[in-house]
Amino acid sequence: MKKIAAILLLIVTLAVSQEANYDESLVPDYTLPELFKMQDGTLVKTVKDWEQKRRPEILALFEKEVYGKSPEAPKNLRYKVLEQSDKAIDGKATRKQVRVFFSDNENPHMDILIYIPNKVSKPAPGFLTLNFYGNHTVSNDPEIIISDSWSRNNEDFHIENNKLDERSRGVRTNRWAVEKIIDRGYMLSTIYYGDIDPDFNDFNNGIHPLFYKNDQTQPGPDEWGAIAAWAWGLSRAMDYFEKDNQIDQNNIAVMGHSRLGKTSLWAGATDPRIAITISNCSGCGGAAISRRKFGETVKRINTSFPHWFCDNFLQYNDNEDNLPIDQHMLIALMAPRPVYIASAEKDRWADPKGEFLSGKFASPVFELYGFEAMQADEWPPVNTPVKGIIGYHVRTGKHDVTEYDWEQYLEFADKYLKN
Numbered sequence: 132m133k134k135i136a137a138i139l140l141l142i143v144t145l146a147v148s149q150e151a152n153y154d155e156s157l158v159p160d161y162t163l164p165e166l167f168k169m170q171d172g173t174l175v176k177t178v179k180d181w182e183q184k185r186r187p188e189i190l191a192l193f194e195k196e197v198y199g200k201s202p203e204a205p206k207n208l209r210y211k212v213l214e215q216s217d218k219a220i221d222g223k224a225t226r227k228q229v230r231v232f233f234s235d236n237e238n239p240h241m242d243i244l245i246y247i248p249n250k251v252s253k254p255a256p257g258f259l260t261l262n263f264y265g266n267h268t269v270s271n272d273p274e275i276i277i278s279d280s281w282s283r284n285n286e287d288f289h290i291e292n293n294k295l296d297e298r299s300r301g302v303r304t305n306r307w308a309v310e311k312i313i314d315r316g317y318m319l320s321t322i323y324y325g326d327i328d329p330d331f332n333d334f335n336n337g338i339h340p341l342f343y344k345n346d347q348t349q350p351g352p353d354e355w356g357a358i359a360a361w362a363w364g365l366s367r368a369m370d371y372f373e374k375d376n377q378i379d380q381n382n383i384a385v386m387g388h389s390r391l392g393k394t395s396l397w398a399g400a401t402d403p404r405i406a407i408t409i410s411n412c413s414g415c416g417g418a419a420i421s422r423r424k425f426g427e428t429v430k431r432i433n434t435s436f437p438h439w440f441c442d443n444f445l446q447y448n449d450n451e452d453n454l455p456i457d458q459h460m461l462i463a464l465m466a467p468r469p470v471y472i473a474s475a476e477k478d479r480w481a482d483p484k485g486e487f488l489s490g491k492f493a494s495p496v497f498e499l500y501g502f503e504a505m506q507a508d509e510w511p512p513v514n515t516p517v518k519g520i521i522g523y524h525v526r527t528g529k530h531d532v533t534e535y536d537w538e539q540y541l542e543f544a545d546k547y548l549k550n
């Protein structure tokens with residue numbers, strides 16, 4: 132009898148410890164690491180202090196403790212335009228599908244699907260994105276090449292045996308305002324994230340093995356996890372844009388949702404060529420402040436997705452207060468480039484308020500550059516975007532990308548990309 136009671140108690144304890152906190156009054160008191168206090172104790176006073184000392188320190192801490200360090204671009208990166216037509220989207224756009232080879236071999240490679248508005252005569256500014264289930268899911272366009280990389284299965288999308296096929300063409304059009312983006316004069320490009328690294332806990336496929344030394348079979352504790360690898364892939368697309376004179380390489384906004392929103396933030400932090408960074412519902416390990424432990428926690432994310440971050444991040448399971456950084460510092464790494472953080476009211480798992488706060492707490496760095504701080508003292512009401520160099524909105528609805536989200540990103544781009 133005693134034994135049964137003990138087992139029951141254990142089960143209840145385990146269940147409770149797994150439960151996420153959604154109660155604001157239970158958010159613990161926390162002290163954030165100081166943005167402007169350098170490791171030697173001196174304070175940042177000027178942009179030069181920030182750029183030459185503090186920013187590199189913070190970037191190095193995120194590399195070592197959270198996402199892992201990524202390698203440089205391979206010297207032998209190659210590109211091949213697989214297909215091109217100026218008759219896409221009812222003749223409004225030129226579609227290009229470009230294969231990027233990461234070595235002298237055929238594999239691994241990633242395909243960039245690009246739509247460029249025909250009405251724009253100069254190189255087009257626009258959006259660089261990753262997608263979850265293949266380029267062919269973002270539009271019904273029959274010419275989009277289907278990736279043969281490993282995919283997560285999805286019953287709703289008829290994705291079985293980890294293989295993408297014709298049945299999933301166009302299944303994600305609701306998340307991609309392709310025509311609207313083109314009509315507004317922007318380029319849209321997207322890459323299947325599984326081309327860069329398949330999203331499961333294994334480091335023997337995708338991009339990682341290309342960089343292993345000797346008998347290495349997985350990244351070291353401070354080397355790139357999957358998020359860093361996906362971000363690295365975005366940087367390789369930026370390398371390609373430098374070579375394509377139809378694309379305005381200096382006016383590219385990286386946008387991503389959820390795990391790919393975490394990825395866009397890491398890409399924006401590590402690649403200064405990215406003009407604007409947009410994270411949509413990025414949550415834990417993205418924009419949300421880790422120390423709040425609201426919704427998904429460091430422990431939960433490291434347990435469910437052990438391959439996303441570097442192994443050093445495991446030390447902070449149930450130990451957020453010892454992190455030498457928090458996610459507001461990731462937002463600060465974008466400065467003075469504009470950054471947009473978006474949340475959804477029902478996406479409490481991602482801690483919408485914590486996502487807002489990281490933008491707010493990053494403000495001092497933008498102010499150092501002479502910009503106004505985030506233009507909201509309190510977490511704003513739903514569907515009331517905060518416009519400024521740190522943009523923010525929480526919209527009604529769930530964890531998703533909607534027309535409303537794209538409308539805000541297009542406005543943000545009108546303000547900061549075209550000029």
Ligand code: GTR
Nearest residue numbers: 388389390391414415427432
């Ligand atoms: C969830 C995960 C989140 C978020 C999301 C997604 O299961 O807990 O951190 O990344 O997946 O990417 O859709």
